[in-house]
Amino acid sequence: MLRTYKAVLRGNRVEWIDAPPAPTRPTPVHITLLDENAEPARARGPEMARALEALAQRGGLSGIPDPVSWQRELRQERSLPGRGD
Template identity: 50%
Template sequence: MLKTFRAWLKGSRLEWIDDVPTLGEQLIPVHVTLLENESVLDKKARGQRMAEILEKIAVSQSMTDINPVIWQQETRQDRSLPGR
């Protein structure tokens, strides 16, 4: 059964986070998979996808029955101002 150990990579050293394998001083070949940070292209693609979805919502006119003035009055919680 395979066992996975979590570690931090600092320079050329691994620092174990949770369980520490008992390996002694022997050299052990390891496979490390580094997850890439989200690239700028991914962010642009995600933004483009979000714009497409918002455009579809706008075209569908699903919110035409909402009166923005009444919605704001219902949502907004006014409070009395001190001294007035």
């Protein structure tokens, strides 16, 4: 099970914001750096509105005769992580 803790990386040290885990031995971790310069969703609003308008002009989901089989086809085409080729 993966657990998430908030922390700040300063150089090669991690400063915990949340209460740190209490491991009894060295514990492997994966650290994901957050992009502080990412655009907030509000700034992407006009782009999202254009995409939704384009979808509506094409008939949206009503343009798909059998949405269930369409979704099954999409799922079969996608490779699943950790499942090999």
